[in-house]
Structures are given as structure tokens and as C-alpha cells.
Amino acid sequence: MGDGNNRSSSNNEKPEWLQQYNLIGKIGEGTYGLVFLAKTKSPANRGKSIAIKKFKQSKDGDGVSPTAIREIMLLREITHENVVKLVNVHINHTDMSLYLAFDYAEHDLYEIIRHHRDKGNNLINQYTVKSLLWQLLNGLNYLHRAEAKSTSNPFQLDQLDKIFKVLGHPTLEKWPTLASLPHWQNDVHRIQEHKYENTGLHSVVPLSPKGAPFDLLSKMLEYDPQKRITAAQALEHDYFRSEPLPGRNALVPSQPGEKVINYPTRPVDTNTDFEGTTSLQPPQPVSSGNTVSGGIPGAHGVNNRSAPRPMPVGLQRMQAQGMAAYNLASQAGMGGGMNPGNIPMPRGVAQPHQQHQLRRKDPPGTGTGYPPQQKSRR
Numbered sequence: 203m204g205d206g207n208n209r210s211s212s213n214n215e216k217p218e219w220l221q222q223y224n225l226i227g228k229i230g231e232g233t234y235g236l237v238f239l240a241k242t243k244s245p246a247n248r249g250k251s252i253a254i255k256k257f258k259q260s261k262d263g264d265g266v267s268p269t270a271i272r273e274i275m276l277l278r279e280i281t282h283e284n285v286v287k288l289v290n291v292h293i294n295h296t297d298m299s300l301y302l303a304f305d306y307a308e309h310d311l312y313e314i315i316r317h318h319r320d321k322g323n324n325l326i327n328q329y330t331v332k333s334l335l336w337q338l339l340n341g342l343n344y345l346h347r348a349e350a351k352s353t354s355n356p357f358q359l360d361q362l363d364k365i366f367k368v369l370g371h372p373t374l375e376k377w378p379t380l381a382s383l384p385h386w387q388n389d390v391h392r393i394q395e396h397k398y399e400n401t402g403l404h405s406v407v408p409l410s411p412k413g414a415p416f417d418l419l420s421k422m423l424e425y426d427p428q429k430r431i432t433a434a435q436a437l438e439h440d441y442f443r444s445e446p447l448p449g450r451n452a453l454v455p456s457q458p459g460e461k462v463i464n465y466p467t468r469p470v471d472t473n474t475d476f477e478g479t480t481s482l483q484p485p486q487p488v489s490s491g492n493t494v495s496g497g498i499p500g501a502h503g504v505n506n507r508s509a510p511r512p513m514p515v516g517l518q519r520m521q522a523q524g525m526a527a528y529n530l531a532s533q534a535g536m537g538g539g540m541n542p543g544n545i546p547m548p549r550g551v552a553q554p555h556q557q558h559q560l561r562r563k564d565p566p567g568t569g570t571g572y573p574p575q576q577k578s579r580r
């Protein structure tokens with residue numbers, strides 16, 4: 203799919219690339235832009251759910267930001283079953299706005315946790331926990347091996363506050379190289395002003411400190427990256443070698459006869475369009491075509507998770523550094539008159555939406571070492 207003949211928008215005519223989708227509504231917002239649910243119209247894939255991420259325009263109006271280009275370059279290289287696939291790249295030539303189309307992930311881990319936490323539902327089953335954790339680590343391990351470059355700042359303060367509430371302040375004893383980290387000197391006073399009491403993993407997780415789940419969790423939450431377990435090591439941990447073994451389809455009963463849980467699907471705000479303001483259509487039932495059998499159709503109205511989030515320190519858009527949008531685009535492989543159709547189709551976060559369509563029993567020889575060195579019964 204390419205965008206060669208973009209036409210828009212003074213007369214509200216949709217650009218040509220957009221005409222291949224029905225835009226359903228907004229599903230989220232990240233640091234770099236809004237994300238929308240759309241359905242494909244093409245006969246071959248009619249009704250297929252797609253997540254379209256609209257990148258925020260650069261402040262200086264110079265078109266596609268270096269951040270976006272960097273994300274595309276990384277995503278092009280990524281091919282893994284636990285990382286969502288980037289299926290297309292679209293550009294509105296009129297304003298140089300950039301849209302990335304991904305396979306749609308039907309379920310949101312936060313909503314699954316909330317389903318169990320807030321609604322008095324049964325505890326999440328251990329098979330589901332283990333399978334989701336396995337998939338997260340499997341995707342992360344792949345990204346580590348691919349050496350995806352991260353520019354994230356280890357001191358984002360709101361996130362740190364949440365971590366310190368559980369683990370307490372990091373100390374030089376626990377993390378000897380702490381003082382030499384780039385942002386520590388600036389933030390240390392603000393961080394240490396706050397006293398965190400009664401901290402400790404044991405006080406927030408109801409797990410035996412002697413068991414494998416607690417052991418893995420505490421190793422994953424080591425402050426010092428030198429001491430922290432790697433994703434590859436975590437995948438080899440005893441936790442994943444004891445029953446219930448993890449499986450590809452995390453959202454199914456762990457035992458025959460166990461109750462099927464109808465997890466809520468991702469909330470969709472059907473009132474917000476690509477500009478983030480205009481009314482799209484009256485709220486209507488949203489069915490993704492990827493729902494768990496018997497699942498609840500997408501929720502409607504305001505998605506309370508899509509409120510704008512402050513951009514964390516250190517994650518601001520890279521400076522344009524004088525590079526014109528066209529140069530950047532061509533670096534990202536968007537040659538041929540910026541026709542994104544030239545980009546080999548890459549992959550991009552876990553695909554729980556596909557899990558429920560798979561059977562518990564994994565096909566033999568699926569080749570991703572899943573789970574490693576043991577025969578999954580799923």
C-alpha cells in the first residue's frame with residue numbers, strides 16, 4: 203500500500219490512503235501521538251482491525267520528526283511473534299503528517315489486571331500470569347538481542363515514585379554506580395526529600411519469599427542493572443519450568459472445565475478523530491473481529507487511559523538538527539518519492555489479540571524456543 207496520490211483536506215476530502223480504512227475511534231495516546239482503531243475496507247481483508255498511530259507534528263513544522271523516523275527504522279527490523287507488526291506507513295504530503303499502521307492488539311494488559319483487581323473477579327490464574335510474563339520476556343529478549351537502541355532516561359519521576367513506594371530508595375550499597383548516572387545528581391535531592399516507609403516487595407506481593415515466583419520477581423526488580431536478571435536468563439528461570447507451564451494462548455482456562463473469562467476488550471473513544479477533537483460518529487458497538495469468543499464488545503465513550511500524558515524528561519523529541527524531512531524519510535527507507543510501500547513490512551509489542559484464536563496446544567517446531575527446552579502441553 204502506498205500513498206503516492208495524497209489528496210486532502212481543505213475540503214475535508216480524505217487523503218487517498220485513509221480511504222482504505224474505516225476510522226472507528228481513538229484507543230490511546232503515547233508520548234509521540236494518538237493511536238486509533240480502524241478497519242480495513244479491502245475485499246481481501248475486509249473488517250480487519252488495524253491500530254493507526256498518528257505522530258505529533260514537530261513543533262517547528264518541518265514535517266516528520268527524527269523520533270518518528272527512528273521508530274520506523276527500528277520497527278522495520280523487528281520480526282517477532284511477541285511484538286506487534288508494523289503493516290504500513292502513510293504520509294499526508296499536504297502537511298507531512300505521519301501515520302503508522304500496526305496489527306491491532308485486542309487486549310490491554312492493564313485492562314486485564316483491572317478486570318481482576320477492581321471488579322471483585324477471581325484472582326487471575328497462574329497459567330495466564332505465567333504465559334503473559336513469558337511472552338513479555340520473550341519479546342524483550344528478542345529486542346535486547348536486536349540491540350534496539352533506547353534513549354530512555356532512567357529517572358522519570360512519576361514512575362520512580364511508584365517504584366520507590368515498593369522497593370524504597372536505591373542506595374549506593376545496592377547500586378554502586380548510581381552516583382555516576384547522568385541524571386542522578388540533578389534529581390537526587392528531589393527524590394530523597396520524600397520518605398518511603400514500609401517498603402519491600404514482600405509487603406506488596408502475597409508470595410512466599412522462598413518460592414520461584416518471588417525469586418524471579420525480586421531478580422527482575424534489582425535496581426542495579428549489573429545485578430538484574432536479563433530477559434534471556436529470566437526465560438530460563440525455574441518459575442517457567444514448573445506447572446502450569448506457559449502457553450501461547452494466555453487467556454484461556456488453565457484446566458479443563460475451568461471457567462472461561464471474558465476479558466474486556468480495549469476501550470475505544472468513538473468521538474475523537476485524527477485531529478483529536480472532531481466528532482467522528484455517534485458511539486456504536488465496536489467489534490474488532492478479534493475478540494475472545496463470547497467476549498465483551500469494545501467499550502465506548504471516553505477512554506480514561508487516553509488522557510494526554512506529560513512527556514517524560516529525556517524522552518522529548520530529538521532535535522531536528524537541520525535535517526529536512528525528505529532526507530530523514532529517505533534514511534528510513536522511504537525512497538521512491540516517499541512511497542512507504544517500498545518499506546519491507548516489519549513488526550513492532552505483544553499480540554494478545556491473536557492468542558485467543560490459537561489452541562492451547564502449540565504446533566510442533568514453531569521455532570521460537572517456546573518455552574525453552576521443555577515440551578509445552580499447550
Ligand SMILES: Nc1ncnc2c1ncn2[C@@H]1O[C@H](COP(=O)(O)OP(=O)(O)OP(=O)(O)O)[C@@H](O)[C@H]1O
Pocket residue numbers: 229230231232233234235236237253255286304305306307308310468
Ligand atoms: N497495535 C496496537 N493495538 C492496540 N492498541 C495499541 C496499539 N498500539 C498502541 N496502542 C494503544 O495506544 C496507546 C499508545 O500507544 P503508543 O505506542 O503511542 O505509546 P506507548 O508505547 O503506550 O507510550 P510511550 O510512547 O509514551 O512510551 C497504548 O498504550 C495502547 O493502549
